[in-house]
Each structure stands twice: as C-alpha cells, then as structure tokens.
Amino acid sequence: MTGFSEKEKRAFEETLEGYLSADHPLHEALFSAMRYSALSGGKRIRPYLLVTFCRLFGGSFELALPFACALEMIHTYSLIHDDLPAMDNDDLRRGRPTNHKVYGEAAAILAGDALQAKAFEIMLSKESVAAAGASRAARAAAILAEKAGVAGMCGGQGIDLAFEGKEIAPQILLQMDLEKTGALLSAAAQMGAVLAGAPEEMLAPAREYAENLGIAFQITDDLLDLTGSEETFGKPIGSDLQNGKSTYVSLYGASGARAQAALYTEKAKAAASLLPGGGKELSELADQLIKRTY
C-alpha cells in the first residue's frame, strides 16, 4: 500500500494534533471541534502527495510537514462546511457523526473558518519561513490559497450548488470535479515541488498528474456511492442519487464511469512518467486509488 510509512504517519498525526492544542481554556471548545474532524483518521492522501513531491525534488519530510498539515486542515474545513445542513446536509463522515451533529451548526461553521486561518498561520510561521525560506513558503501558501478559493475548491462547490437537482453537461461536471477534487491535489503536488525548489518546468507535469488523479479519484468516489458499503465508505451509500446529483455514474453508467476512471488514471501516469525517476511511486498511487472501486 503506497502512502506514509508507519513512522511518518505517526509524525504527521502528532504534528497535526500539536497544531490544534488549545492555547487558552476559553478556546478549548473551538479547538475540540477542530480536532474532532481533523483527527478523524482520513486517508491523508493530500499530505502524502505533498511530501512525495517535495522528496521527488530533493526536499525532506520535515520541510514538507507543516505545509502538509496546513493542506489537510483546508481539506478538513471543506468537509465540515460541505456536510452542513445548508450544504449537503450529511449526518455521517468517515463513519462518525458529522461535525455539526456533534458540536452544532454554529461551532461547525466556526471550526471550519478557524481551520482555514490556522492553515495559513502554520505555513507562514517563523519556523516554516525559516525552514523553507520566505519566498518558497509564501509561494506554497499562495498556491494553496488559490486552489482553495474561487479558482478551486470553493469555485467547484459553487458550481455544485448552482446545478443542484439539475442535469449537468459533461464538460461542466469535469470542471466542477477539477475544482472540487483536482484543485487541492494539484496544490499538494505543486506545493511540494515548490518547497523543494523544483525547476519551473516541472510544475506543469506535477499539476497534470494531480488533476488527472483528482478526476479519477472523484469518479471512483461516485462509483463507491453506488456500489460501496457504508462501512468501508464511511458515509451513506446512494446519497448522490437521492440528492439528484449529476455524477460520472449518472452521465455514463457504472461501466462507462469505470472506463473514464481508467482513462484519467492513464493520463495521470503519463504525466508522472515525465517526473524525476519516472514517478514510479506516483503511478502506484494512481493505480491504487482507482482500485478502491472494485
């Protein structure tokens, strides 16, 4: 299984938890809501990708670590907000009650907001800037800001809202998924590369790899919503269908969606082959993510 080693996983989880320790008793309630979702055992694919790209260009795990935690915080906040009653109104996430089910809506909104701020605080901290240099730290944080915002994650969620219950054209679905899922993966890849001082011309294949991986990943998620079990998926099955959401499955059928996932996986692997060492680890990751479906 590609991913963090046991030792790295432990270091990542401990560092993430450390960033979310209360600085004052009056802030404990808010930090508690932040930790509940951040430390709920996600797959940590984005942090792993960031670390992998950083190492690919000669950077270290330690250099990447604060940025990997920040990226995961952005991902976590987006899940908290997406699950809200006003958004997807989900009760279950990673097999546990969603944040607002436990802490209430107001605290869930606030926990998401605070996680976003914390992400930038960490990336721009004295320690991060000293380790990465101000230029690289600022650039990595700028990439994440862009990909988390309207040109990425928020933009994709906005498209999702706009087309709720409506048929969606294939090219709009593609853009939505590129933004909702591809953007943060693309940020992971580019941030890792930038932190390690990768040559500029390497950023295009990094992005290309991550975006295609993102689409394949999203299609796989759409398929899991149809064919997965609630136990392994961690959330109710069939909710897309129930919510009338257009997905690759609703547009192309299950076998068509599987073919598309395979196609985007191949595209991702082709981009990976342009990276140092032929991107072997990245190809394995792509193969592995698509296999979640079958």
Added chain:
Amino acid sequence: MTGFSEKEKRAFEETLEGYLSADHPLHEALFSAMRYSALSGGKRIRPYLLVTFCRLFGGSFELALPFACALEMIHTYSLIHDDLPAMDNDDLRRGRPTNHKVYGEAAAILAGDALQAKAFEIMLSKESVAAAGASRAARAAAILAEKAGVAGMCGGQGIDLAFEGKEIAPQILLQMDLEKTGALLSAAAQMGAVLAGAPEEMLAPAREYAENLGIAFQITDDLLDLTGSEETFGKPIGSDLQNGKSTYVSLYGASGARAQAALYTEKAKAAASLLPGGGKELSELADQLIKRTY
C-alpha cells in the same frame, strides 16, 4: 473626519472590486455573493488603519493597498458568517438584507470561505511579494492569519457562542472583545508597520493602540445597540438585549459603559503618543470613533 481621502477611498473600492471580478462565467454567482457584502460601503476603518500605520513608518498607500483589501475581505467574511441563522441570525447589515437573505445560506457560507482564501491569495500574490518583499509579505499575512483565527476573531466568536444567554464575567467579556474586535484592528496596525519595515520595538505600541481602540470601538457599538437609530446603525436596535447578550452596557449600565469607552480611548491615545510624530492622526481617529455614540 479622519479616514481615507476621496481619492484613496476610490482607489480602495476599485481595487477591492477588481479582486472580486469573476475569472470564469461558472464562478460569477459566487463572486456576486462575495461582492455583495464586500462592496456594501463599510467604514473601511481597518484598511485605513493599515494604510496609516504603513505610512507612519515610511511605506506608501500603494504598498499597503493589497493587504488593506485582504484585511477587509477577512472582516467581510466574518460579518457574513456571524449573520448566519446558526450564528446571530441577523436579517439586516449596513442597512441592507444580510448575505444569506439574498443568496441563501449555502452560498453565504461559501462566499465567506472564498473571501478568506482570496485574502491570502492577494497578500501572497507575485505582485504583493514583489512590492513588499517575500519576508514582509509573509509576515504581514501571518499576522492576519493569527488574528483572524482561534487566537483572535474566530476565538472571540467562539467565546461569544459559549456564553450565549449566560452571564459573562467582566474579564471574559474583555477577552472576547479583544479577540472579536481588537484582533483585526491589531492586525491592521501591525501589518502596516511590518510592511513598511518598522523597527521591532514599535510593534508593541502599535498593538497597544489598536487593541484599546478595539475595546472602545466595541463598547461604542454596544451603546449604539441601545441608543442608536436603525437608520444610522444599519441594523436593528436592541438585538443584543433581545438575544440576552452580555455587553459593557448590560454589565456597567450606559453611563458606566461610556466612562469605560473614554478610558480605553485614553489608553489608545497614550500608546499612539509613543509612535512617530506622536500619532496625531491616530489620536484623532480614536476620538472620532468614540463620538459615534453621543
């Protein structure tokens, strides 16, 4: 009246609007919700403070401008989220329907999220980094991240939630107001100073000034909630009382609160006097903000 000159005000509003122009037709709906609140004619006190501190230490309006816009975006997102039904459930802001009343709850949450991301994108953009230098840009953005997060604005809102409908001790009310209101003003002052390369020992009086200004400002707001008119206040009068919120007015009575506002204004002016040129403009601002009440 202390504040931006007409020309500066126009430049600020135009720049802010420029940052919120849609990059793609599919993002127009989200940008529209972001613009609705960001361009609703706030007093722009935070941006003005940032610019003023930048100039005080030899920096220019142009250098400060992107950071001033970013700061106002953070302030704007906090207003959008604070007004949500799950939070303060306010229908009116600056004399207009609140964001979620116009665009719906989901879009309002998302517009807030996207405004926060945009703020960091702007501060860390190639242009901002080129103008301010990576170190100063990163440090200014780090200050804002900290003051917008749990150690500041979000933390204060969290305290507010925790004490909803409960009596609040004076020292907790003070911390809440320092975080809810003082933190972003303190960020404004310190960001401006840092951008202009102010000596380190000047950051303490800058923070001191802004935090005391923030408390005076908050007390004045509490008083306006009691004695203002809906027309000039821009939102319903008496909502704090109705919501059972502890404020300086509920703790000290109107005349006690007025005395406290005067006290914190004097503290702010004392800190200002330690700044270059005796902080004359800043003292005027402090006097002016407190006069909103009477």
